[in-house]
Amino acid sequence: MLLFSPITPFEFNNQVFYVKRDDLLDKNFNGNKARKFYYFLKRDFPNIKKVISFGSNQSNAMYSLSVLAKIKGWEFIYYTNHISSYLKNNPQGNYLYALKNGMKIIECGLSNEEMRNFVLNLRDKNTLIIEEGGRVKESEEGIKNLADEIKEFAKKHNLKIFLPSGTGATAFFLAKNLDIEVITTPCVGDKEYLLKQLFLLGEIPYNLTVLSPRKKFIFGKLYKELYLLWKELKLSGIEFDLLYDPIGWDTIKHYNLKNILYIHQGGLNGNESLIKRYKYKFNF
Template sequence: MRNSPITPFEFRGKFFHIKRDDLLRPFEGNKARKFYYFYKNEFPEIKRVISFGSNQSNAFASLSRLCKIKGWEFIYFTNHIPTYLKQNPEGNYLESLKNDAKIIEINLRGDALREYVLNLKDKNTLIIEEGGRIRESEEGIKILADEINEYVKKNNLRVFLPSGTGTTAYFLAKHLDVEVLTLPCVGDEKYLKKQFCMLGGGKIPTILSPRKKYHFGKLYKNLFEIWNELKNAGIEFDLLYDPIGWESVEYYNLNNILYIHQGGLKGNISMLSRYKRKYKI
């Protein structure tokens, strides 16, 4: 759950430093950092965890695993489960089912869904917001910052990572002595700043805009090709966020960066299945 290696990586003729949080266990990537607090501490009064988000969220699967380890009931709300996925469970959805998650499809989204779930809190229920956007995530992300702070200063590096809720980027910016760069893969800059305000505001990362607008979760052949090129270069990345991240690295000609590999590889199972169905790859 800590001290993942930093490895060299060459992509399109340039050298990069990669923080390999995808190698952490029993949770990989940023979820290992975000849920560290709950994994390491005891909560004798808690009997269940309730969360919400997309049907293939990495947080969804990681929370189901956490609850299985802790012996907690896990209830997860999502606004849509495709018929194909119900009939052919795969990826994070399948793993969550295997971990006995109770998955509830609900006709709410955005702030309406969030408010609905927050109102379910009681003394025996822990509410964990979408994607692990909670202040308790700070403890694990601070450990990540401590692991890389001297390295990035010594090598004169900035830190770069693509964002969903922006939780990891936000707390890294709070605890690092170097600039943290991120870009929104869900929503836009306004959305990302709203997430930062929910976490406490104050110092925030530098926000870059993606080269073009991508609709989250939609399939784009050029992003698959970037992902495949990265894999052939020696490291498998997430198929949702990282292709947009690496496209932006090239678009902004970012040099001297430490790229945070945030995991999410189990989500690639369902994404690859969708790409194969659409593009016959």
């Protein structure tokens, strides 16, 4: 795995942005999840035999944890609310790749706090619990490395940091370890939901700004406008994640944000299944 990902200029919407290419860290272990799980990757845990997490059945964190568990020789159990019969019969995307890495996935019919409380109660001396999306204090170490990599570049070019958020852990720890503005937007739930997730990590840093998206996008729902924006981004030279990044770039356009260093958080494995869904629904 690369220790340092490049920063590249990116011309989009008649403006020049900069992109931190964490998608290039490693083929199988990249993006913000590689940063979040760096702490666990670089240490030995002689008593740990199993890692348990929870969340969406196409989660980037789920896939990255399956890679981590395979490297470490741990059993990986993942809880999710529901798996559609279509996905069960036609495994694809992060779900397929995580299964190939040995993940055991369990439908539990729970969501939000019920799911979280259920999984947290499974902890024992041989089991590592990693919360949804890598929202754990140990994630700070790898994200601090990211902050150190971009700090001087951002100051030199007078840039603000931007990234879309799920649980918000990456944005939280970036802001905590930088003295420049970090801007994010919620992709799972609304602004109020994201703020609740952030408060689980502690007092929200003074330099972290949460902007509401241009409109309410239901997580996982297909929006033609977001797919077309994603295609436009790809034609501009960089492939982004199809689930989070179109909402991020749509927010940048809506607020006319300038002087931005955009954090590319990887997650491209999930694009395959989403592209199929978009082509089926909209007959692209």
